[in-house]
Amino acid sequence: MFKKATLLAFVAASAVLSAPAPPPPTDTEILNLALTLEHLENAFYTQGLARFSEQDFENDGLPAWVHGRFVQISGHEAEHVKFLTAALGDKAVQPCEYSFPYDSPKSFAAISMVLETVGASAYLGGAKYLADNADYLTAAGSILAVESRQASWVTSSVMKLQPWNGPFDIPLSASGAYSLAAPFIKSCPSSNAPLPVKSFPALKITNSSPPHGSEVTVKYTKSKDMHDDSTYVAWLDGLQVFYTKLGKDGKTKVPDNLLGTVYAAVVKNQEMPSDHNMLSGFVVVQFPFDSRA
Numbered sequence: 001m002f003k004k005a006t007l008l009a010f011v012a013a014s015a016v017l018s019a020p021a022p023p024p025p026t027d028t029e030i031l032n033l034a035l036t037l038e039h040l041e042n043a044f045y046t047q048g049l050a051r052f053s054e055q056d057f058e059n060d061g062l063p064a065w066v067h068g069r070f071v072q073i074s075g076h077e078a079e080h081v082k083f084l085t086a087a088l089g090d091k092a093v094q095p096c097e098y099s100f101p102y103d104s105p106k107s108f109a110a111i112s113m114v115l116e117t118v119g120a121s122a123y124l125g126g127a128k129y130l131a132d133n134a135d136y137l138t139a140a141g142s143i144l145a146v147e148s149r150q151a152s153w154v155t156s157s158v159m160k161l162q163p164w165n166g167p168f169d170i171p172l173s174a175s176g177a178y179s180l181a182a183p184f185i186k187s188c189p190s191s192n193a194p195l196p197v198k199s200f201p202a203l204k205i206t207n208s209s210p211p212h213g214s215e216v217t218v219k220y221t222k223s224k225d226m227h228d229d230s231t232y233v234a235w236l237d238g239l240q241v242f243y244t245k246l247g248k249d250g251k252t253k254v255p256d257n258l259l260g261t262v263y264a265a266v267v268k269n270q271e272m273p274s275d276h277n278m279l280s281g282f283v284v285v286q287f288p289f290d291s292r293a
Contacts, residue, residue, distance in 0.1 A: 025174060025196035027133055030126045032093045033174055033195050034140070035084040036188075037122055039095040040181055041115050042081050045074035047100065048108045060105040066158055067105075070112070073150050080143055087139070093195075096188035109158045114180070114284050116151035117261050120144055121170050122177035155261075161288045165260025168238035172263065172282070173274060175200065179281025180263070203265060203280040209288070212256045219250055220266060220280035234273045235285070236263040243270045258287045 025033075049071060054064040085092045102108040123144035130137040148169065156163035172180075178197040201221040210216050218233060233252045235242040242255040246266060266280040267273050273282075 025129055027130060027136055028088065028091055029193075029196040030129045030174070031084055031088055031136065032091070032193060033178065033197065034123065034126065034143075035081065035088065035093055036096070036195060037119055037177065037181055038077060038080040038084060039093070040098060040184060041119060042074070042077040043095060043098050044100055044111065044115060044184075045070060045077055047098075048102060049074055052105045052108060057105045062105055062109070062158065066109070069153065069157075070109075073112075073116075076146055076150070080146075083139070083143075087136070091193065093192040094189045096192075097186040098184050099186050100184055109154060113151065113154045113159055116147055116154055117284075118172070118177060118180045120147040120151055121172040121263070122174075123147060124169055125171035125173055125177065127171075161286075162260055162290070165262075166238045170236050170238060170261075170263060172236075175275050175278070176263070176265070176273065176282050179265075180284065182281065198275045198278075200265075200278055200281040203283040205264065205283050205285060208284065209286040210254045212254055212258065212287070214254050215251050216254055217250045218246070218252065218264075218266065218280075218283075222279070230268065231279060232267050232270060234265050234267045236265075236273070236282075241272065243267075258285075259289050261286060 049067070052067070054067045057067040058064055100108075100111060102111055123140050127137060127140055127144070130140055152163045155161045174195070175197040178195065179200050179202070182199070183202055204219045206217045207214070231246045232243045233246050235244070235255055235258060237258050237260075242258070244252045244255060246252045262285045263282040264285050265273050265278055265282045267277045268279055269277050271277050
């Protein structure tokens with residue numbers, strides 16, 4: 001098991017390799033990625049709350065006020081869509097078609113926890129590209145704070161898990177964030193501008209909440225030109241990245257000391273996960289902890 005360093009690695013995440021680095025994404029591209037995620041969240045809450053009533057929540061063991069809070073969150077996401085659409089004008093991407101695999105209020109809440117956490121990570125990772133526009137950076141920071149509060153509320157008040165993951169949250173690259181949203185997206189309008197992302201095969205893990213030190217199996221579709229036998233699973237936890245060797249049988253050992261929501265992806269080396277070395281998209285892995293952790 002290997003541990004790569006902390007903040008410095010994230011700051012240097014886009015510095016790589018032998019090929020010339022592509023230009024950084026523009027403000028418009030970053031805002032359109034944010035709008036893509038907000039469209040998804042907006043559709044998720046609109047569809048879910050149209051399907052499940054207060055009584056449905058109570059029948060599933062959740063108090064009626066939880067439904068009311070989700071209504072408020074839905075309003076926030078609609079405002080985020082409205083704000084970003086106005087900022088982008090005629091360059092704004094349009095909503096896609098989505099598929100959300102919930103069948104009850106509790107499974108709806110579980111997906112909400114993931115979407116809110118990923119949303120916060122996406123804004124955190126994209127903030128550096130807005131550094132030259134103070135207004136955009138401030139607006140993104142304001143939305144980030146709301147997404148984080150919503151994630152904390154869903155995780156602790158509804159799911160009865162920890163309200164935070166540790167002293168630092170996880171910043172995600174554009175492609176990393178999109179890889180976690182992509183499974184919910186069926187298709188998008190052809191008129192939408194391309195996003196600053198690279199597509200990666202979805203990653204599946206045999207246990208989404210495994211014990212520390214246990215062995216898990218991961219699966220993803222390997223590219224035909226992949227010949228490198230040295231592959232790893234990168235585990236993102238706060239500002240730290242842990243690496244475990246991935247066997248040819250798809251098995252790897254879960255690192256110790258991971259806490260809360262962690263993102264994992266298969267990579268071809270022990271560099272910071274990026275478009276250059278990722279072999280799969282990310283998957284969400286949970287390591288709940290109590291107040292005595």
